[in-house]
Amino acid sequence: MFKFLKKKVKAVLGRFTKKIEEEAPEEKITVTEKEAVAPPTEKEIKEITKEEKPELAEEIKEEKEKKEIEKKEKVAKTKKQKKTEKEEQKEEKKEEKPELAEEIKEEKEKKEIEKKAEETKQKEKEEQKEEKKEEEKEKKGFFAKIARTLTTKKLNEKKFEELFWDLEIALLENNVAVEVIEKIKQDLKKSLVDKPIPRSKINETITNSLHKSIEELFDVKEIDLVQEIKKKKPYVICFVGINGSGKTTTIAKIANWLKKQGFSVVLAAADTFRAAAIDQLQLHADKLGVKLIKHDYGSDPAAVAFDAIKHAESTGKDVVLIDTAGRIHSNVNLLDEMKKIIRIAKPDLKIFVGESITGNDCVEQAKKFNESIQIDAIILSKADIDEKGGAAISISYVTKKPILFLGVGQEYKDLEPFDKERLLANLGL
Numbered sequence: 001m002f003k004f005l006k007k008k009v010k011a012v013l014g015r016f017t018k019k020i021e022e023e024a025p026e027e028k029i030t031v032t033e034k035e036a037v038a039p040p041t042e043k044e045i046k047e048i049t050k051e052e053k054p055e056l057a058e059e060i061k062e063e064k065e066k067k068e069i070e071k072k073e074k075v076a077k078t079k080k081q082k083k084t085e086k087e088e089q090k091e092e093k094k095e096e097k098p099e100l101a102e103e104i105k106e107e108k109e110k111k112e113i114e115k116k117a118e119e120t121k122q123k124e125k126e127e128q129k130e131e132k133k134e135e136e137k138e139k140k141g142f143f144a145k146i147a148r149t150l151t152t153k154k155l156n157e158k159k160f161e162e163l164f165w166d167l168e169i170a171l172l173e174n175n176v177a178v179e180v181i182e183k184i185k186q187d188l189k190k191s192l193v194d195k196p197i198p199r200s201k202i203n204e205t206i207t208n209s210l211h212k213s214i215e216e217l218f219d220v221k222e223i224d225l226v227q228e229i230k231k232k233k234p235y236v237i238c239f240v241g242i243n244g245s246g247k248t249t250t251i252a253k254i255a256n257w258l259k260k261q262g263f264s265v266v267l268a269a270a271d272t273f274r275a276a277a278i279d280q281l282q283l284h285a286d287k288l289g290v291k292l293i294k295h296d297y298g299s300d301p302a303a304v305a306f307d308a309i310k311h312a313e314s315t316g317k318d319v320v321l322i323d324t325a326g327r328i329h330s331n332v333n334l335l336d337e338m339k340k341i342i343r344i345a346k347p348d349l350k351i352f353v354g355e356s357i358t359g360n361d362c363v364e365q366a367k368k369f370n371e372s373i374q375i376d377a378i379i380l381s382k383a384d385i386d387e388k389g390g391a392a393i394s395i396s397y398v399t400k401k402p403i404l405f406l407g408v409g410q411e412y413k414d415l416e417p418f419d420k421e422r423l424l425a426n427l428g429l
């Protein structure tokens with residue numbers, strides 16, 4: 001999945017990094033750790049202390065040795081103290097024992113010893129905490145020193161524009177929508193231009209910025225389908241999308257998934273424009289063991305949807321899945337039909353099913369359907385054979401609707417709940 005785009009992005013990021021390394025001016029600037037794009041690595045610290053500031057390494061070594069001696073002294077002192085305390089306790093026992101014949105007093109003595117032991121333990125713990133704090137402080141001070149000596153690269157806007165062009169072409173080639181490319185560009189510009197980028201972290205910095213930017217494309221209101229279905233009975237879902245997009249197969253996959261979640265399902269064959277569509281849905285219904293409500297070929301699709309809902313109500317079914325005729329989004333008459341189904345069935349959810357592989361076309365279709373009937377969510381079919389991934393990256397950002405599932409094969413089980421982190425991993429980000 002999305003292998004082609006992954007390869008392209010990797011190659012572009014490699015070139016991006018190399019060009020910044022070679023062409024962006026180097027600066028040894030004063031930055032605090034906070035200002036730096038990323039904190040220095042252990043390797044960087046070693047390099048800097050060795051090559052650029054050997055006296056800093058010496059200073060750190062001395063400080064470390066001093067701390068080591070102090071620590072040893074402290075431990076020795078504590079040991080001595082403990083020994084003295086124990087001896088004192090022994091003495092006390094010796095002196096007091098003859099008079100302490102009574103059991104109560106012995107008990108008291110035992111308790112006293114336990115209390116002292118507890119106090120010592122507590123003290124030790126506090127000392128350890130204090131030591132840890134000291135170490136942290138030391139580390140911070142150390143990093144602040146390093147940050148001041150960081151060698152960074154600075155990218156100006158002109159150079160950024162020049163370098164981004166390469167990425168822009170790669171994204172366009174992979175069907176990423178223009179508005180999405182523009183968002184990525186602005187995000188990268190904001191995080192890279194005129195910012196000190198540590199010399200050894202150029203690739204990491206660009207990759208992280210791109211990761212964050214793409215992740216944000218999916219910042220839309222999510223839908224927990226199982227929870228939504230539990231709120232209303234029957235819960236009605238209407239599927240829209242053009243012919244051949246994988247709509248029927250997707251409905252069957254969803255029916256299978258819902259059954260696995262413990263819901264009962266009714267299908268509605270509201271694609272009455274193609275006789276084959278009704279037969280195809282019947283085949284799926286039989287295989288899945290679910291009821292299909294159908295009328296004759298050419299009948300009113302809104303009536304089929306209405307009947308399916310009535311059937312679900314009377315038989316106590318949980319979910320109604322309505323298949324609709326795939327219509328070209330530019331055909332006004334067919335869109336009017338669609339609006340009628342929606343008016344009658346009043347679906348709780350309208351899902352657009354699009355083919356991942358069609359890239360920009362798929363995004364354009366979703367946009368058009370959204371404008372005319374307001375879709376609520378998206379399922380992208382055929383993601384398994386999509387090497388580009390442009391539709392998956394762009395469609396939520398363009399429509400502001402969540403992707404619920406990806407279709408990843410022709411079998412019923414080939415339906416994956418959408419996971420943006422998995423998509424990012426597929427892109428190598």
Ligand code: GDP
Binds near residue numbers: 384407408414
């Ligand atoms: P519809 O005309 O929109 O109802 O589309 P269909 O459900 O009939 O699907 C068209 C073709 O796409 C069929 O051959 C399906 O097996 C295939 N298909 C559907 N979903 C997927 C998918 O997620 N992956 C793959 N590889 N093929 C799919």
